[in-house]
Amino acid sequence: MIKKEPSQDAKNNTCVFFNEADKILLDAVNNKELKLSLKLDENGCIKKEHVSDVHINESFEGKSYERPVIDLVQQGGGMYGIALLGYTYIMEKVGIRFYSHGGASAGGINALFMAAIENNIYNKKSDFCKSEENPQPYLKSEVLTDILANTDFSSFMDKKGFIGRLQKRALKNIKYFKMFMLIFSLIILITIYTVFGFIYSTENGLSGIEIRFYDFVIGTLNVCALMVFLYILFVNILGRGFGINRGKVFYNWADDVLKSMNVFSTEDIEKRMCDVDLIGVKKNSKPKLVLISTDLTHNKIVKFPEEANLYWGNYKNVKPVAYLRATMSIPFVFKVFTPDLSHYHDKKKDENRIKLKARFVDGGMLSNFPIREFHAIEELVPKYPTFGVLLTERKKVKKAERKTSVYKLKKISLLKFITSVIATFRNFYDNDFMHKNDEIKMRTVTVNTKGYNWLNFWISEQEKINLFKEGAKAAIEQLEKFNWEEYKRMRKNEC
Numbered sequence: 001m002i003k004k005e006p007s008q009d010a011k012n013n014t015c016v017f018f019n020e021a022d023k024i025l026l027d028a029v030n031n032k033e034l035k036l037s038l039k040l041d042e043n044g045c046i047k048k049e050h051v052s053d054v055h056i057n058e059s060f061e062g063k064s065y066e067r068p069v070i071d072l073v074q075q076g077g078g079m080y081g082i083a084l085l086g087y088t089y090i091m092e093k094v095g096i097r098f099y100s101h102g103g104a105s106a107g108g109i110n111a112l113f114m115a116a117i118e119n120n121i122y123n124k125k126s127d128f129c130k131s132e133e134n135p136q137p138y139l140k141s142e143v144l145t146d147i148l149a150n151t152d153f154s155s156f157m158d159k160k161g162f163i164g165r166l167q168k169r170a171l172k173n174i175k176y177f178k179m180f181m182l183i184f185s186l187i188i189l190i191t192i193y194t195v196f197g198f199i200y201s202t203e204n205g206l207s208g209i210e211i212r213f214y215d216f217v218i219g220t221l222n223v224c225a226l227m228v229f230l231y232i233l234f235v236n237i238l239g240r241g242f243g244i245n246r247g248k249v250f251y252n253w254a255d256d257v258l259k260s261m262n263v264f265s266t267e268d269i270e271k272r273m274c275d276v277d278l279i280g281v282k283k284n285s286k287p288k289l290v291l292i293s294t295d296l297t298h299n300k301i302v303k304f305p306e307e308a309n310l311y312w313g314n315y316k317n318v319k320p321v322a323y324l325r326a327t328m329s330i331p332f333v334f335k336v337f338t339p340d341l342s343h344y345h346d347k348k349k350d351e352n353r354i355k356l357k358a359r360f361v362d363g364g365m366l367s368n369f370p371i372r373e374f375h376a377i378e379e380l381v382p383k384y385p386t387f388g389v390l391l392t393e394r395k396k397v398k399k400a401e402r403k404t405s406v407y408k409l410k411k412i413s414l415l416k417f418i419t420s421v422i423a424t425f426r427n428f429y430d431n432d433f434m435h436k437n438d439e440i441k442m443r444t445v446t447v448n449t450k451g452y453n454w455l456n457f458w459i460s461e462q463e464k465i466n467l468f469k470e471g472a473k474a475a476i477e478q479l480e481k482f483n484w485e486e487y488k489r490m491r492k493n494e495c
Contacts, residue, residue: 014149015128017465018142021089021472028476036480045095051484052384054280056097058122060137067122069278070387071100071288072114074107075369076362077391078330078454081106082464083447085148086471087389087478088114089141094479097122099278099384102290102370104363107389108327109254112320114140115289116263119276147257149464153457156250163237167244171333171455241335247325250334255321265345266305267316281383290373292363293326296336301366301429302326303373311339313353319345326360333455336361371440372433381488387478388444389471391454439490445478447471 029037029044039050048055051068058065072091074084084107088098097119101111117140128146129136159167238244263269273287291304304323308315322343329337336359344352363370369390376382434440448470452463 010150011128014146017145017149017468018128020465020469021086024469024472025090025093034480051096054278054384056276056278060123061135067095067097069097069099069384071374072098073371073374073386073388074103074110075389075391076103076105076107076364078106079456079459080391080449080454081110082148082467083391083471084110084389085141085145086468087475090472090475092139092141100288100374102373104292104368104370105328108291108363109324112291112324113144113257115273116258116261116269117143153459157245157457158249159244168458172458174453174455238332243332243335245334247334251321251325254324255319258321263320266308266318266320269320290370291323291327292367292370293360294363294365295358296361297358311356311358313355314349314351317344317346317349317352319343327363329361331361367429369430381491385443385487390444390446391449393446439487442482442487445474447474
């Protein structure tokens with residue numbers, strides 16, 4: 001349950017995140033080798049002409065401000081998602097505001113929560129500002145970081161007993177788990193053939209041909225029996241939902257977060273996002289929310305809430321937490337998500353019904369970074385940009401390699417070949433768009449997540465802080481390299 005009034009200890013714990021990020025921002029501003037200080041005004045906020053032609057008006061402490069507006073797309077990545085809050089914190093800190101949101105998995109979770117918080121929060125004084133002489137406006141990322149800093153993510157792993165303990169060891173040390181499974185499998189196979197080899201080596205009246213025949217038949221049957229045994233074992237562990245954890249703890253947690261923001265239905269989130277006046281665009285402009293999930297039943301990418309009407313008869317009444325549960329269902333870690341009547345906010349409405357049954361898993365299976373959904377094509381040059389935050393490096397063909405007619409192929413193992421095939425299928429939808437649009441490099445940035453485990457739900461407080469700092473560094477890199485006027489020229493030349 002989300003505490004509406006955090007204790008002082010909880011606030012102090014949260015302030016550590018902000019203090020570390022503020023130091024990084026201050027160092028960047030004071031670094032004469034960077035251009036960031038030239039882009040900021042006397043209040044430490046970025047000048048709107050460096051970011052966007054569109055702005056919103058805000059008032060704080062009796063003064064009015066024009067804040068530049070962008071759309072934001074966030075990549076999924078499990079625990080890497082903590083870095084997304086460091087990124088959004090710095091962006092909001094320098095005065096940038098977000099209009100539309102998109103993401104998958106962890107990126108989708110942060111996207112929905114950012115969209116769910118009221119925009120008038122910027123008019124209020126931050127609870128985390130200790131200076132009475134220099135008050136600061138409340139930021140959406142401060143609210144979410146406070147929740148993050150005081151949430152035990154391991155509680156989402158709701159499987160108990162031996163399997164729960166085994167899961168913890170496996171996900172915390174995934175490299176060692178792979179080695180353990182390989183060694184375990186080899187030991188089983190070697191044991192089977194050693195035992196039967198010993199039996200057949202004794203005097204039992206069988207001829208050499210008969211021994212070889214029974215050795216082959218019975219040995220093969222035992223291997224098949226082992227495979228059937230392992231299959232039955234995994235089916236029983238995973239259950240009908242094909243996942244170790246039910247996802248119920250996460251569902252209730254996310255639902256409580258949204259309730260604390262007075263968002264109970266899809267209709268609520270749509271109204272919340274539209275409660276903003278953009279200056280510099282057409283009056284009929286509406287913000288978008290795109291949360292990506294994978295429909296295994298019908299083999300397709302699904303965009304929530306846009307396509308929610310395909311599954312729920314009264315989608316406006318559906319709890320937005322249902323979309324989060326669909327987009328974060330990491331295969332085998334969490335059970336697949338299936339739409340049902342329990343996902344309706346007002347359960348008494350007659351029009352509530354399920355139109356289409358389907359099994360959903362993590363959106364990152366097919367599209368982990370849906371920035372193409374925000375690529376403006378109706379205008380030669382967009383009025384405001386879409387920024388993107390990547391949590392993992394994307395492999396690219398170097399320019400020098402493009403010019404050569406023959407590519408040198410490195411030798412790879414069978415395991416690397418298989419993982420490469422899977423990675424290609426996972427990323428083709430996003431990479432196809434990104435590789436065809438050179439201008440996207442200017443408005444995307446990759447967080448340094450090397451050395452962290454995206455499946456470590458038992459992450460330490462220090463690791464949380466470190467990931468938050470990496471996100472803050474990525475935001476500064478984005479602010480440093482982005483040039484709005486140059487970007488518009490690039491888009492105009494491409495059209």
